[in-house]
Amino acid sequence: MHHVEAQHAAERRLKVLVIAPSLDGNDLSEPEWAYRWVEALSRKADVTVLASSREGAVPLEKQLPLARVITWPEIRWLYQKFERFNAMAKPGLPFFVRQCRRWIKAALADGERFDVGHQILPQGMRHASAFADFDIPYVIGPLGGGLKTPTGFEAEVNASRGLANRLRDLDDFRLRHDPALRRTYQKAALVFGVAPYVQDRLAEVGLQRFHALPERGYGNFAPEITRQSAVGQLTLFHAGRVIRTKALRDTIRALAHLRDLPGVRLVTAGDGEDLPFCRAEAKSLGVADRIKFLGRIPRGAVEQHYAAADVFCFPSFREPMGGVFFEAMAHSLPIITAANGGPDFLIDDSCGIKVPVTNPDQFSRGIADAVRKLAMNPDLRQKLGAGARVRLQSFGSWDDKADLMLTFYTQIIAQAHPRPLPELERATS
Structure with missing residues (x-):
């Protein structure tokens, strides 16, 4: 994109390409908060979403009427018979990434242009992004997970050692040696983490820019009440x-x-x-x-x-x-x-x-x-x-988070496509 196009991007609604498998406002945890974020963003920018669809769920295009929604069916037997394993290991994700990569390649070949990309899910620090194969400036996160068990608790935690612990051990190896995963984070213009520890976790990878940002916004507050429990109660x-x-x-x-x-x-x-x-x-x-x-x-x-x-x-x-x-x-x-x-x-x-x-x-x-x-x-x-x-x-409402995202996106676009110095400035510099 030429610097003039970057200037025009700042004067119109940004074209944002979002990758977010398992996006669903009627679900819990990651799919739900990511949906709230994208829904707020779609009211402020031209959002295209690449996501998975699950049988029986409310179609995402109905949940996000202001966005352009592209979905591919989730692998049914994985979430029906191995729901917990699917939620943690996401074995179908490489297939989804290939679908995203093919779609982006075709869209760009057809003349579509996106100002910025944002892979908002998955949250775990173990998944490569399709964005790394293209010249679209992109954001990853908020990322979370990957915390080590405190040393004093290892014996009790390992007594019931499950899949999560084994994946965590594999994560360490992949962050050091998996070129696709490392390139995903190295090439990202900005990586969000749910807390500062994420930056420490990815320090050896080498990030261009990091910002700590909780994944959630606040919704409705409960009515204020006065709790009157006595001393000792x-x-x-x-x-x-x-x-x-x-x-x-x-x-x-x-x-x-x-x-x-x-x-x-x-x-x-x-x-x-x-x-x-x-x-x-x-x-x-x-x-x-x-x-x-x-x-x-x-x-x-x-x-x-x-x-x-x-x-x-x-x-x-x-x-x-x-x-x-x-x-x-x-x-x-x-x-x-x-x-x-x-x-x-x-x-x-x-x-x-x-x-x-x-x-x-x-x-x-x-x-x-x-x-x-x-x-x-x-x-x-x-x-x-x-x-x-x-x-x-x-920590801000969902609308506040969308506004903050637009600020970051604009900074990233300007950084990716800086305006050249005027002739006079270049001649005297």
Whole structure:
């Protein structure tokens, strides 16, 4: 693109090409937040989306009426019979990337031009992009994942070592030696990460530019309520898939250090492989009568428990970001979490207490100390709860994120196609 075209791009709606498999506003997690982002962007730019379609889902062209949508069917048997494996390893993604590559090549051959590309999904740092094969300036992310298990927790985590851990080991090798993956990040004009740790993780690859940006925007805030639990009375809420790294087990152990505060209780929503161990731990420690295990419950019921809680205690110690924090902060809940990964970036002293991640014994004691501090100080709970709402607003709405993207896109286009110096300036320089 000539510099005159770059100037024209700044004067009109930008033509943005988005790659985002599994985009779906009616899904959860990555597909849902990516949809919100693209939907907001499509109201401010001319967006073309390359995505997968899933049988039974609302067609993406109906969900995104303001965008041009190009989809290819997802490999049905993968998500029907191996849904968890498909979600983590994404074995069908190389085929999707080839489809994207062919479509982009054909579009450019037909004379189409895009100002900028953005691969918003997948979020994991293990997937090459079709954009790397073309001259379109592009953005990757927000990327997440790839966190290491803290050394003191390796024994307990590895006791239930699953596919995620094996993929994480393979990621290290590929980031060092896979030329297609390394070129994807090296050639990107900008890489977004959900938190600063992503930049550290990709440091050896060599990025042109990095920016830390939470993947979510805030939506509707819950009605403001005044929580009036007395001193020593506290309801903790933990919500999420119950695996060892989400630290429900550590929260249960923390209750055992708070036997002098019988008014502190825990409600937990979620299911997963670590739930039987958590139930057994609660029974063996003698705190089962202070814990309500809800299992997997509907979305509406989760919202009710946020509203009924005094504190959101989610000390997940290998968390890329954590959408549950956005939900809890929308309910003005003070946060107890781990000083590691995404939560270490998302939560600050204005809205919560972060516990250093050392080893299981010290970690559970640190959680207990944080719970005790909040249980004995209702004014602090109120202050941090109000701070959570302000902190969430600082991350911006979906419209704010779309505006921010347009700012970055414009910078990238200008950098890719700088205006030449005037004749006089060149003659005297």
